[in-house]
Amino acid sequence: VDRADGMQGELEMQVEDITAQMVKNQQECESFKHAKTSEIQQTNALLNQAQEDLADSTGQVNAVQQTLGDKEREYREVTKELKDFNHQCESQVKESSMMICSLKVVRGQILTKVTGSLPVVMDCEVGPWSPGECSKTCGTGGRMLFSRPQVQEAGKHGSACPPLQVLQKCNDRPCPVDCQLGDWSGWGGCSKECGGGLKTRVRPVLMQSQNGGLPCSEIQQSQSCNVQGCDKDCELGDWGPWTGCSRACRFVGTGKGGLDTRKRKIHRPATGSGRCPTPTSKARLNMVECNMNECPAGVRCASNVDVIVLIDGSGSVKQRGFDLQKQFAKQLITQMEMDANRTRHARVSVISYTGYPKWYNTSSPVKIVQGFTNDKAGTIAKIDQLEWPGIGTMTERALLVAKSVMEAQTKKTRQTVVLLLTDGKPRNSRKVEHAARALRAAGARLVVAPVGCAIQSAVKEQEFGKWASLPPRENVLMVNTFCQLPGQVDRFVSVLCPQLGNPTPETSIFEPKLPDTCKEEMHLKCKSGE
Numbered sequence: 001v002d003r004a005d006g007m008q009g010e011l012e013m014q015v016e017d018i019t020a021q022m023v024k025n026q027q028e029c030e031s032f033k034h035a036k037t038s039e040i041q042q043t044n045a046l047l048n049q050a051q052e053d054l055a056d057s058t059g060q061v062n063a064v065q066q067t068l069g070d071k072e073r074e075y076r077e078v079t080k081e082l083k084d085f086n087h088q089c090e091s092q093v094k095e096s097s098m099m100i101c102s103l104k105v106v107r108g109q110i111l112t113k114v115t116g117s118l119p120v121v122m123d124c125e126v127g128p129w130s131p132g133e134c135s136k137t138c139g140t141g142g143r144m145l146f147s148r149p150q151v152q153e154a155g156k157h158g159s160a161c162p163p164l165q166v167l168q169k170c171n172d173r174p175c176p177v178d179c180q181l182g183d184w185s186g187w188g189g190c191s192k193e194c195g196g197g198l199k200t201r202v203r204p205v206l207m208q209s210q211n212g213g214l215p216c217s218e219i220q221q222s223q224s225c226n227v228q229g230c231d232k233d234c235e236l237g238d239w240g241p242w243t244g245c246s247r248a249c250r251f252v253g254t255g256k257g258g259l260d261t262r263k264r265k266i267h268r269p270a271t272g273s274g275r276c277p278t279p280t281s282k283a284r285l286n287m288v289e290c291n292m293n294e295c296p297a298g299v300r301c302a303s304n305v306d307v308i309v310l311i312d313g314s315g316s317v318k319q320r321g322f323d324l325q326k327q328f329a330k331q332l333i334t335q336m337e338m339d340a341n342r343t344r345h346a347r348v349s350v351i352s353y354t355g356y357p358k359w360y361n362t363s364s365p366v367k368i369v370q371g372f373t374n375d376k377a378g379t380i381a382k383i384d385q386l387e388w389p390g391i392g393t394m395t396e397r398a399l400l401v402a403k404s405v406m407e408a409q410t411k412k413t414r415q416t417v418v419l420l421l422t423d424g425k426p427r428n429s430r431k432v433e434h435a436a437r438a439l440r441a442a443g444a445r446l447v448v449a450p451v452g453c454a455i456q457s458a459v460k461e462q463e464f465g466k467w468a469s470l471p472p473r474e475n476v477l478m479v480n481t482f483c484q485l486p487g488q489v490d491r492f493v494s495v496l497c498p499q500l501g502n503p504t505p506e507t508s509i510f511e512p513k514l515p516d517t518c519k520e521e522m523h524l525k526c527k528s529g530e
Helices: 002-115 315-334 374-383 397-407 429-441 459-469 487-496
Strands: 143-147 151-152 165-169 197-202 205-207 220-225 235-239 258-268 285-290 307-311 347-353 367-375 415-422 445-450
Touching: 002 307, 143 151, 205 487, 235 459, 307 315, 307 397, 315 374, 347 397, 367 397, 397 415, 397 429, 429 445, 429 459, 445 459, 445 487
Parallel strands: 307 347, 307 415, 415 445
Antiparallel strands: 143 165, 197 220, 235 258, 258 285, 347 367
């Protein structure tokens, strides 16, 4: 049954992989579609603006062409009038010249009869006309003074000078009106968040140019923006406060004490293909060793913690492994200060978990042996009565049940620590990772205790690190065999409880009761310490 359950779990993970790939493809498709839709919208907006500008320009061109046609027609009419007027003037000048000549002949004849001889007659002579400046450049009422010099004064019997000045109209035409523009608007939003976009601003036309006034200058400006690349690394915030030492002492036989840690959160996430340090990297996690003094044998937990012990009841642990877990759990509880009348005291909950295929007719894979309690003896008695189910490994269900117990029975002022005992062979490791993440997000500290040499590899340790709370060194406690588990209660007490109490006779004389089959495994070393 256990093997069939594992096969079903592998099939489920394959389905999940395919489903995840489909979701990823769909997200990439949606992202690509969104990007292209945005580009189309921006292009359409630019096209609409260009069409509007083209329509305005076409209207202006048509207006200018209409004005040009009117001016050309007016020019032809004025030119014809000028030619006719010049022809008329030339005729009048010719007639006037002939009349002057005739008058001079008559005048000479008359003077000859009167004086008896032909006198020398000197008429007034004037120079050409010179125009002055017009009093206005345009509009009505403009006047220009024309003047001419007197070249020769009139003699006796000569004709007097004609007028030397004359005032005439000038610049009698509409004044030109220049185009008037309003103020620039603020810059609009950038068309792209990265990779080079455009932002624009506009200004209104308050008055179009008229009568040859200056035309409008540009009414729209564009400027490049967000030219930085789309691939940007994340930005980290400041270091948080130190958490305080995680352990009160160092377990005998290991060189590791506690850790004082501080973390850095992500201030601004990475974009595109930008990178970001992992939560366990040195850039985001700073750890300093502390409290290197050795723990005394039989040390007691004297912390305000709620501990949930998850006992692996899968088929792969066998009856012996299940019994050794029970012995470990009973001694762990024995070494906890659970008197509710004390200022600092622990509470304990115990959960046993197994698994079952959907086709296997059995009860729930997770059993709450004991909810949170201060009853040490009662809890130990319930553990004694616990039977090995031995049907499979639904570790994820156990973690979710532990989350429900914590949320229903734990006060916010107390820390919850979940201790997961496992032989590292879950039915679906991906579901375990998701359930562990949900448990940690709910506020629990998750300590994973993998048991067995077969699972003590770099790959498996990395997998357990994804389940456990950070840092893995404090929350992944490898145990070589189930036979060695009961003898490491002091180690687990020092890890689970930041504050410890002095040993009592009840705790300091503990000797594990191991089956004969454990003799060869007691000193087995498949991996060093923690």
